[in-house]
Amino acid sequence: MKKSVGILSGLAVAIAVATTAGAWYTGKQLPAGLERSVERGNAELEKAVAGTGGSMTVELVSLDQRFFTSTAQYRLKAKDINLGEGKVLNFDVAMDDQIEHGPFPWSRVKALKLMPVLAASNTTLRKDELTAPWFAAAGDQAPLSVHTSLGYAGNVDSNITLAPLKVTQANGTAVDFSGMHLEVSGDQDGKDSKFHGAAEHFLMTLVSDQHPPATFELKDLKLGGNLAATEHPSIYVGNVDLLLGEAKATLGPKQQVITAKGIEQNFLQTLDGPGTVGGRVDYRVADITWDGRPVGNLQMGVSAKSLNAAALESLSKWYQAHLPEFEAAQAAGEAFPRIQMDEAEQAKFQGDLKQLLASKPKVALENVSFKTANGESRFDLSMDFASPASFDLPPDQLGKQLVSEVKGKLSLSKPMIGDLAAFKAFLDGETDAQAIAAQASQAGEMVGMMAVQSGMATVQGNDVVSSLHYADGMVDFNGKKMPVEQFAMMMAMHFAMASR
Incomplete structure (x- = not known):
């Protein structure tokens, strides 16, 4: 003892x-x-x-x-x-x-x-x-x-x-937030970190004398990730995942309810080669409904490969420095801003861009799909880039050297088009089930017929399909091969006819 x-x-x-x-x-x-x-x-x-x-x-x-x-x-x-x-x-x-x-x-x-x-x-x-x-x-x-x-x-x-927060104004506008908890761990210098967090709900009600009340609600938010620094200070590798159980909006004079469930965003960035970085973002919405009526589900992937890390970091800094010009152009409805650069800045910008293109980056939209009760449509597009001999080349020559290959395929499901046509009829107030069914059946067939007659697509079973492959100055469009100049003229004619 x-x-x-x-x-x-x-x-x-x-x-x-x-x-x-x-x-x-x-x-x-x-x-x-x-x-x-x-x-x-x-x-x-x-x-x-x-x-x-x-x-x-x-x-x-x-x-x-x-x-x-x-x-x-x-x-x-x-x-x-x-x-x-x-x-x-x-x-x-x-x-x-x-x-x-x-x-x-x-x-x-x-x-x-x-x-x-x-x-x-x-x-x-x-x-x-x-x-x-x-x-x-x-x-x-x-x-x-x-x-x-x-x-x-x-x-x-x-x-x-x-x-947790609760705020209610005199006119009825209110916010109700459950609060959020986030755990973060890493090293003292912030070079490696892990994090995860969650929030139960967020509810906002907007009340106005000019408009009907609107309600926005988010439920079951979860996020997590694992990031590690690289030799480039602004570039991290790892993953960031965000999940949202449900997003709901109640809008308009009829207080219609739009609900999306099972929302996911998954981001992954890696070092995919010596001095190059690649990344991918996947988006998913498991279920979309309108006033309880099923609409469908969708998903999309965006990927980039073989991006020179040093050039990417330098161009990111350039973009941040000129962010006000980009925002001003967007506000004015312009596609690109007018940025004034002196000779030194222009030389630095073109040098970084050339270095980025020298690693032959690839960008792709993958499995962009929308699925309804009776069909699914898909779209895929990939583009391979290369460094041109000079940025001062004429536009047509610059384009040929800048883009080395393009692959694209669009597959529209006629039953899916019919489902969307039926849904539109429902929104327009149509209540006759036979009339809605007739509109749905006609919509898919009409799209297929117009696509075939215009030469823009072919019909394969229940799908309207259009495919494109470009390489070495030649285009294969739905099985027909032609020089890129001929393809450009053909597309210009189609767009001109469509705009009449």
């Missing part, structure tokens, strides 16, 4: 010594560590707002150090960030950080997290004149809080919590 008591006493002394030594060590390391964190945070914020014409920074205002704990205060400032459509973001908010020194911070011990850590940080948004409405919507609790632990190996684990 005495031996057991002695062992326990020795263990208690060892823990006390380790705790005291850890607290002393953390206290010594804390100021420099916080400064490094602020510097890294500002570097990331600078990247995030690049091209917006504004800035966002975090500042360490004060640090009150004690032996076992410390208190830090920060300010997060945003200035003149262009959100588009004439909207500019400006704010200045304060945050309080209660830091517990390691190796056994009490907040972790209470949560039965007994792995020793260097420090634990508990950061909350401070209530002031600007944030008071947010606090009120959250039931007067901190609307944003972050708990972070720093391991001795430099690993960082954070739990980010957005509190």
